[in-house]
Amino acid sequence: MTVKVYPEIMKKYIATTVGISPLFRTVGLALWLSLFFILPFFVQDSLAVNLSAKEKDIESNDTPWEITADSLSYNEKKGTYHAKDNVVIKKAGQALYTQSAVFNTKTGVATASGGLRIETDGDIITGKEGTFNLNTQTGEIVDGRLFMKANHYYLSGSQMQKTGESTYLVSDCTITTCDGKNPDWTITGSEVKVTIEGYGTVKNSAFRIRGLPIIYIPYMIFPAKTKRQTGLLPPKLGYSTLNGAEVMIPFYWAISDQTDATFYQRYMSKRGYMQGMEFRYVESKNSKGILEFDILSDKEAQKNMTDGNALDISPYARTNQTRYWLRGRANQDLPLGVVARLDGDFVSDQEYLREFEEKLYGFDVRSNLQEESERPVQEKRSPTRRSALRLSRDGESYTLQGIAGYFQQVEDPETKNLMEQPMGGLNFDLLQEQLMGWPVFFNFETDYSYIRSDEANRGHDITLSPQLNFPFRLGPYVEFEPSFRYTYNSQWINNNQGEKSHSYQTLYEANTRLSTNVEKFFETSWRNATKLRHKISPSLYYTYQGYHNDGEEAPWFSPIEQDDYGTPWHLTFNQDEGNQDKNRVTFSLENFLDARMEDKKGNVDYNQWAIFRLNQGYDIQEATDDGKNRPFTPLTAELIVTPFPTLDLRGSTGWDHYESTFTQTTLSGEFTVNRYSGRRDYYEINYQHYKYEEEDQTNINFRTNINLAYGFSVGGSLQRDLEVEKNITSTGWLGYQGQCWGVKLGAGKESGDTTFIVAVRLVGLGAAGSW
Numbered sequence: 001m002t003v004k005v006y007p008e009i010m011k012k013y014i015a016t017t018v019g020i021s022p023l024f025r026t027v028g029l030a031l032w033l034s035l036f037f038i039l040p041f042f043v044q045d046s047l048a049v050n051l052s053a054k055e056k057d058i059e060s061n062d063t064p065w066e067i068t069a070d071s072l073s074y075n076e077k078k079g080t081y082h083a084k085d086n087v088v089i090k091k092a093g094q095a096l097y098t099q100s101a102v103f104n105t106k107t108g109v110a111t112a113s114g115g116l117r118i119e120t121d122g123d124i125i126t127g128k129e130g131t132f133n134l135n136t137q138t139g140e141i142v143d144g145r146l147f148m149k150a151n152h153y154y155l156s157g158s159q160m161q162k163t164g165e166s167t168y169l170v171s172d173c174t175i176t177t178c179d180g181k182n183p184d185w186t187i188t189g190s191e192v193k194v195t196i197e198g199y200g201t202v203k204n205s206a207f208r209i210r211g212l213p214i215i216y217i218p219y220m221i222f223p224a225k226t227k228r229q230t231g232l233l234p235p236k237l238g239y240s241t242l243n244g245a246e247v248m249i250p251f252y253w254a255i256s257d258q259t260d261a262t263f264y265q266r267y268m269s270k271r272g273y274m275q276g277m278e279f280r281y282v283e284s285k286n287s288k289g290i291l292e293f294d295i296l297s298d299k300e301a302q303k304n305m306t307d308g309n310a311l312d313i314s315p316y317a318r319t320n321q322t323r324y325w326l327r328g329r330a331n332q333d334l335p336l337g338v339v340a341r342l343d344g345d346f347v348s349d350q351e352y353l354r355e356f357e358e359k360l361y362g363f364d365v366r367s368n369l370q371e372e373s374e375r376p377v378q379e380k381r382s383p384t385r386r387s388a389l390r391l392s393r394d395g396e397s398y399t400l401q402g403i404a405g406y407f408q409q410v411e412d413p414e415t416k417n418l419m420e421q422p423m424g425g426l427n428f429d430l431l432q433e434q435l436m437g438w439p440v441f442f443n444f445e446t447d448y449s450y451i452r453s454d455e456a457n458r459g460h461d462i463t464l465s466p467q468l469n470f471p472f473r474l475g476p477y478v479e480f481e482p483s484f485r486y487t488y489n490s491q492w493i494n495n496n497q498g499e500k501s502h503s504y505q506t507l508y509e510a511n512t513r514l515s516t517n518v519e520k521f522f523e524t525s526w527r528n529a530t531k532l533r534h535k536i537s538p539s540l541y542y543t544y545q546g547y548h549n550d551g552e553e554a555p556w557f558s559p560i561e562q563d564d565y566g567t568p569w570h571l572t573f574n575q576d577e578g579n580q581d582k583n584r585v586t587f588s589l590e591n592f593l594d595a596r597m598e599d600k601k602g603n604v605d606y607n608q609w610a611i612f613r614l615n616q617g618y619d620i621q622e623a624t625d626d627g628k629n630r631p632f633t634p635l636t637a638e639l640i641v642t643p644f645p646t647l648d649l650r651g652s653t654g655w656d657h658y659e660s661t662f663t664q665t666t667l668s669g670e671f672t673v674n675r676y677s678g679r680r681d682y683y684e685i686n687y688q689h690y691k692y693e694e695e696d697q698t699n700i701n702f703r704t705n706i707n708l709a710y711g712f713s714v715g716g717s718l719q720r721d722l723e724v725e726k727n728i729t730s731t732g733w734l735g736y737q738g739q740c741w742g743v744k745l746g747a748g749k750e751s752g753d754t755t756f757i758v759a760v761r762l763v764g765l766g767a768a769g770s771w
Contacts, residue, residue, distance in 0.1 A: 066090045069101075079105040087112075094120040108135035116141075122149035127160075137165050152177045152740075152763065157192075168194045173202075177763045178740035185209050185741055185762060230254050233262070234760075242309070242355060242753035244269030258282050264294070272299045274356070278366060289330030289342070290367055294356070296323045303351070309752030314351045316411070323356070324348045329373035338393050343375065345385040350410040353380035354751055383411030401427040420456050425449040432469065441469040459493040478516050485509040508546040515539035524595075527644070531596040532609075538589050545582040583621040584633075589614045595643075611640040634663045646672040664690040675707045682715075698722040711737045737761070 070085035081103045089096040099114025113129040124147045132139030144160035147153070154177065157170040170192040176183040186208045194200035199221055207215040233250040240246070248266040255261060264276030274296040282288040303318040304310055330342040347353060357380055370377045378386055388405040403425045430444040447463040464487070471481040487507040494500055519535040593610040617633035634654040641649040648670040654663040666688050673681040686701040700722060705715035716732035731748035742761040747754070 081105070094118070107133070109133050123147060124149075138162050154178075154183075166195055166198075168192075170194075176740065182210065183740070184738065186211070236757070236759070238755060238757040240753055240755040243271050266294075270299065271356075272297055280367070284333065286339075287332045288372075289328065289332070290369060290372055291328040291330075291344075292366065292369075293326045294324060296356070297321060298323050312752040313354045314411075316350055318349050318351055320349055322348065323352050325352055325356075327369065327377075329369050329375065331373065334391075336393070338391055341375070341390045341392075342388075343373075344387045345378065346387065346408055347385055347410055350383075355753070384409050397431050397433055399427075399429045399431065403427070420451050420453040420458070422449045423452045439470060439472050441471070443467050443469075453496075455496050457493050457495050459491060461489070461491045463487065463489045478514065481513045483511045483513075485511075503550055505547070505549040507548075510542075510544045512542045513539060514541075528597045528599055529595045530598050533592075533594045533596075535592040535594070536589070537592070538587070541586040541588065543582060543584050543586070547581050581621060582619070584617050584619050586615060586617040586633075607642075609641070609643045611638070613638040630658050632657050646674070662689065679707045679713075681706050696723055699728075711742075713737065739763070 066089070067083070068086070068088040068090075069083040071083070073082045073084075074080070075082065083101040085099060087096070087098045087101050089101075096112075096116065096118050098112040098116040101110065101112045103110040110132045111130065116127050116130055118125045125141070125144065127141040127144040130139065130141040130144075138161070140159055140161040143156075143158060145154065145156040146160075148155075153175065155170075156174045158172040159170070161169040161171075163169050171190070173189045173192045174186050175188075176186045178184045178186075188204075188206050188208060189202040190204040192200060192202050202220050203218070205217045205220055206213040230253050231251070233252050235250075236248040238246050246266060246268040248264055251263045251265070253261045253263070259279070259281045261280070262278045264274075264278070266274040266276060268274065274294055276294040277292065279291045280289070298321050301321040305317060324346075325348070326344065326346045328342070328344040330340070332340040332342075334340055378384070385408040386405065387408070388403065390401060390403050392399065392401040394400075403422075405422055405424075407419065407421050409419050426448045428446045430442075432441045432443040434441050444467070445463075445465045447461075449461040450459075451461060452458045465485060467483060467485040469481060469483040471479065474480050485507075487509070488504065489506070490502070490504040492500070492502050515537060517535060517537050519533055522532040522534070524530065524532050591610070591612040592608065595607050595609050597605045597607055613636075615636045619631045619633060623629065623631035634656050636652070636654045638652040639650065641647070649668070651665075651667045653665040655661075656663050666686075668686045669684070671683045675681060682703070682705040684701075684703045687699075689696065689698045691697070698721070699719065701717070701719050703715075703717040705713065707713045713735040714733070715735075716730070718730050719728040720726070720730075721728055727749070729748065729750040731746065733744055733746035735744040736742060740763045742763070744759040744761075746757045746759070749755070
C-alpha cells in the first residue's frame with residue numbers, strides 16, 4: 001500500500017490514510033536530526049551547511065511524503081498508527097526503511113523497530129531500533145551507525161540520544177574514516193555529551209590503531225560549533241642538525257566569520273621556544289590581508305664564527321639573541337575609488353630565514369603570501385627585505401599613485417646606514433589620448449621621489465616626460481608610427497656633511513616603428529582543435545636618444561629604486577644605457593600560433609599555443625666609433641609553448657656575435673599528469689645562465705611529485721650551482737596514502753643543515769604538516 005502525504009496536511013492528523021504522515025514526520029525528521037551527533041567532531045563549514053539544507057528539504061511543504069508498507073492501520077482507542085512489514089517512507093532524496101513503525105498521537109512518541117535504515121543523498125544511518133518524542137524533540141537510536149558520504153565519516157554508538165533541542169549524548173562512541181569491520185584507526189570515547197553551537201565533553205577518549213590505544217585522555221572539553229571551530233591543529237614533528245629535535249603545535253582561533261588567527265608553538269631542542277602567530281581577515285573579494293609574526297629567544301646567543309656550517313649560512317657575525325620575522329600582505333579597497341596595497345617584511349638578522357624557515361618542498365604549514373596577494377615575495381637569500389605601501393586611483397584618462405617604501409638591508413649590517421632609499425614618492429600619468437580628432441596621441445608621465453639615508457645622501461628627485469605618437473598606415477598592409485619624447489630629471493641633494501647641491505638631466509628621444517602582419521589558417525583535427533592560425537609580425541624600430549646633464553653625478557640611482565617603482569630606464573637614467581646617446585636600429589620578428597578549440601557540445605574557445613620572438617639591434621653610433629666598433633647587439637630569442645593546460649615550456653637566450661658566447665639563457669618547463677583518485681604527477685625544471693660582474697652564473701632548479709603504484713609516491717627538489725658544482729638545497733620524500741591514512745617521510749640539506757620531517761595524515765581529520 002502506498003500513499004503520498006503533503007506536510008501541511010500532516011499537521012492536521014485527520015484521516016486514517018493520511019494519519020500515517022505524522023508518523024513519518026516524527027520518525028523521518030527526528031532520525032535525520034540525529035545526524036547532528038557528528039557535528040562537534042569536524043571543522044568543515046560545508047558539513048554544517050549540507051546538513052542544514054537537508055533538514056529544510058525534509059520540512060518543505062512543497063514535496064509530499066511517499067509511504068509504502070504491507071500493512072497500514074489505526075487503533076482509535078489507543079490513538080496509535082501502525083505501519084508493518086517492508087515500511088519505506090521517502091521524500092526529497094531521503095528514505096527510511098524499517099519493519100515496524102508506530103506513532104502515538106496522545107504522547108507524541110514514535111518508535112521504529114526490526115532494524116532501521118535512513119538514506120539521504122548517499123549518507124546512511126542504521127540502527128537496531130529507535131524511539132522519538134515529537135513534543136519534547138528528544139529520542140534515541142540503539143546500536144546506531146552513521147556514514148557521511150561527503151567526508152567519508154563513520155560514527156557509531158551503543159546509544160545515540162537527542163536529549164534536548166540542541167543537546168546530544170552518545171555512549172560507547174567510535175569515529176573513523178576507514179572502511180571495513182576492522183578499521184586501521186579509530187577515535188573512541190565512553191561517553192560524549194554535546195551542545196551544538198556550544199561545547200562538548202568526552203570521557204575516556206582514545207586514539208587507536210587497529211584497536212590498540214596509542215593516546216589516552218580521561219576527560220576533555222571541545223567546541224561543538226557547526227561553523228569554523230577554535231581548537232588544536234595536528235602537530236608537525238622534525239629534526240635538523242642545526243636546530244635539533246623540534247615539534248610545532250598550532251592552535252586555531254575562529255574569531256569571527258571574517259577573521260581568524262593561528263598560534264604556532266614551536267620548540268627546538270638546540271634553539272629554544274619560538275612563538276608564532278598568523279592573523280587573517282577577509283572583508284570582501286578585493287579586501288583581505290594576512291599578518292605573520294615569529295619570535296625566539298635563541299639559546300645560541302651569538303654566532304660561532306669558527307663553525308664551518310654556520311659560515312656556510314652567512315659569512316657575517318650575529319650578536320642578537322632575540323630573533324624575529326614580521327611579514328604581511330594586505331589589499332584594501334578604500335573610498336573614492338582608492339586601492340591600497342601593503343607589503344611588510346622585517347627580519348631580525350640576515351640568518352633568520354635560512355635557519356628557521358621551511359626547508360622541505362611539500363611540508364609547508366603557513367599561508368603562501370605570494371599566492372594569497374598575487375605579488376612576489378623576496379627570496380630568503382635576498383640581501384634586502386622590502387616593505388611598501390601603495391595607494392592608487394585609476395581614472396578614465398589618468399592614473400595616480402602614492403608610494404612609501406623601505407628596504408631593510410640584512411646581508412651586511414655594517415653598511416645598512418649607507419643605503420640610499422626611496423622612502424616616498426608620487427606618480428601621476430595622463431594616459432594616451434587623441435588630440436582634437438587628429439592622428440596624434442599624447443601622454444604625460446610625472447614622478448616624484450624622496451630619497452633618504454642615515455649616513456649618506458638624501459634629497460628630492462622629480463621627473464617630467466611628455467610624449468607624442470603619430471600612428472598611421474602606409475597602404476592596407478603596413479603600419480608606421482613615429483613618436484617623440486622629452487624627459488627632464490632634476491635632483492636636490494643634501495649630503496651627510498650638510499652641503500646642498502642641485503643637478504639635472506635631459507633626454508630627447510625619437511622612435512619609429514614600421515611593421516606588418518602575415519597570417520595563414522590551417523584545418524586540423526588534433527585533440528579539440530579545429531583550426532590553427534599562424535601569424536608572422538616583422539617590425540623595424542629606429543631609436544635616437546640625445547642625453548645631456550650638467551656634469552654632476554647622480555648619487556642615488558640603484559636597481560632597488562627601479563624595482564620599487566618599476567620606472568623605465570629612460571625616466572630614471574638608472575642603467576648604463578640611460579646616461580648616454582643612442583642611435584640604433586632594431587629588427588624584430590614575432591611568430592604566433594593560435595588554435596580554435598571546440599568541444600563535443602559545440603562550445604568554442606581560442607588558445608595561444610606558441611610564441612616565438614627574435615630581436616637583433618644595430619648601433620649606428622657604435623659603428624662610427626673608433627673604439628671597439630661592435631655595432632651588433634646580442635641576438636635575443638624567446639619561445640613560449642603552451643599547447644594544453646598541463647604543459648608550459650618557456651625559454652630565452654642572447655647571443656654575443658663578437659665573444660661567440662651566450663650572454664644569458666633561461667629555460668623552464670612545467671608538466672602535470674592527472675592520475676587516479678584526483679592525484680597528479682608534477683614536474684618542474686628551471687635553468688638560468690647569465691653574467692654578473694664578468695663572472696658566469698649558472699643554476700638549475702628541479703621539483704617533482706610522482707605517484708607510484710599501491711598508494712606510494714616519491715618526490716623532491718634540487719637547487720644546484722653548476723659553476724661551482726655544488727648543491728644549494730636538496731630535498732626528497734617518500735609517501736604512502738591508503739584509503740583512510742597516509743604518511744610522508746622527508747629529508748633535506750641546505751647550507752650545512754640537514755633536516756628530517758615526518759608528516760602523518762588521517763583522512764578527514766587533517767595532517768601533521770601540509771600534504
